[in-house]
Amino acid sequence: MTGPIVARTRAELQAARGTSTVALVPTMGALHDGHVQLLKHARPLAETLVASIFVNPTQFAPGEDFEDYPRTFEADLQRCAEAGVDVVFAPAVETMYPSGLVDTITVDPGPLGTILEGATRPTHFRGVLTVVSKLFGLVRPDVAVFGEKDYQQLTLISQMSRELALGVEIVGCPTVREADGLAMSSRNRYLTDEQRSTAAVLSAGLRAGVAAAADGPDAVLAAAHAVIDPADVDLDYLVLTDPELGPAVAGAEARLLVAARVGKPRLLDNIGLTLGKS
Ligand SMILES: Nc1ncnc2c1ncn2[C@@H]1O[C@H](COP(=O)(O)OP(=O)(O)OP(=O)(O)O)[C@@H](O)[C@H]1O
Ligand SMILES: CC(C)(CO)[C@@H](O)C(=O)[O-]
Numbered sequence: 001m002t003g004p005i006v007a008r009t010r011a012e013l014q015a016a017r018g019t020s021t022v023a024l025v026p027t028m029g030a031l032h033d034g035h036v037q038l039l040k041h042a043r044p045l046a047e048t049l050v051a052s053i054f055v056n057p058t059q060f061a062p063g064e065d066f067e068d069y070p071r072t073f074e075a076d077l078q079r080c081a082e083a084g085v086d087v088v089f090a091p092a093v094e095t096m097y098p099s100g101l102v103d104t105i106t107v108d109p110g111p112l113g114t115i116l117e118g119a120t121r122p123t124h125f126r127g128v129l130t131v132v133s134k135l136f137g138l139v140r141p142d143v144a145v146f147g148e149k150d151y152q153q154l155t156l157i158s159q160m161s162r163e164l165a166l167g168v169e170i171v172g173c174p175t176v177r178e179a180d181g182l183a184m185s186s187r188n189r190y191l192t193d194e195q196r197s198t199a200a201v202l203s204a205g206l207r208a209g210v211a212a213a214a215d216g217p218d219a220v221l222a223a224a225h226a227v228i229d230p231a232d233v234d235l236d237y238l239v240l241t242d243p244e245l246g247p248a249v250a251g252a253e254a255r256l257l258v259a260a261r262v263g264k265p266r267l268l269d270n271i272g273l274t275l276g277k278s
């Protein structure tokens with residue numbers, strides 16, 4: 001199997017893509033089966049499939065895990081080869097931040113960037129949207145694929161591409177789970193065996209919420225809270241919203257989202273459901 005071309009610069013990307021259409025899957029590496037699913041989802045969407053691997057410093061706050069974030073480049077290349085990736089874009093920090101990590105012009109995530117993840121990580125989505133807009137500028141994709149696991153991120157990137165007229169179609173891909181329901185995440189590797197078992201309560205709580213959906217929003221939250229015990233996990237939020245992350249409406253589509261620290265890592269999960277009226 002021939003591996004993907006590794007491009008480090010705009011010129012190398014340009015040479016690799018030629019005049020073809022491009023699908024982009026942005027990642028921070030440490031690739032797992034969730035990423036592979038995104039790559040497989042993206043493969044038929046354009047002639048050239050580009051995976052980017054860049055651990056973006058500006059989306060980590062001081063004291064978060066930027067330094068420790070897993071970096072597994074050789075194994076990532078192998079996974080990309082298996083998933084039919086044509087080009088791995090792995091830029092240096094200087095390519096992404098030519099003025100240093102002190103850009104004066106950044107993307108403001110607006111009100112949606114201040115709730116949920118943004119309440120706990122106030123600078124996070126500015127960093128994410130800014131680096132994704134740079135990736136779009138360098139790679140110039142026709143379509144980009146993101147995971148529903150990071151639902152708020154997916155929502156904000158869709159909003160950014162639409163409102164800033166970036167001309168990139170944003171496609172969401174369902175969350176890939178371990179056998180016990182835990183959403184796959186690069187940060188799961190920080191879990192001890194005991195924490196790994198405990199972490200399954202997050203997805204179990206979401207499923208309990210879905211099972212109570214016909215009885216309305218209060219029943220959903222009560223059922224999920226009954227499973228996600230704060231004695232087991234350090235719960236940050238467990239909330240029910242509409243699909244755009246506004247207030248949930250009885251009798252309509254909704255999203256149930258959870259974030260909790262389980263030992264070292266902060267884990268995210270969410271699920272879609274249709275609420276009953278009562
Ligand atoms: N289990 C999953 N199912 C579907 N998509 C996923 C899954 N995990 C990550 N992704 C998606 O892969 C893309 C790259 O994410 P990233 O490299 O940050 O991986 P991650 O596993 O989410 O890492 P982290 O543990 O740092 O949150 C994002 O669009 C993310 O939503
Ligand atoms: C979208 C992204 C690659 C931007 O750094 C990152 O936030 C991620 O991996 O989800």
Ligand code: BAL
Pocket residue numbers: 059060150
């Ligand atoms: N997948 C989300 C990236 C982050 O937590 O920084």
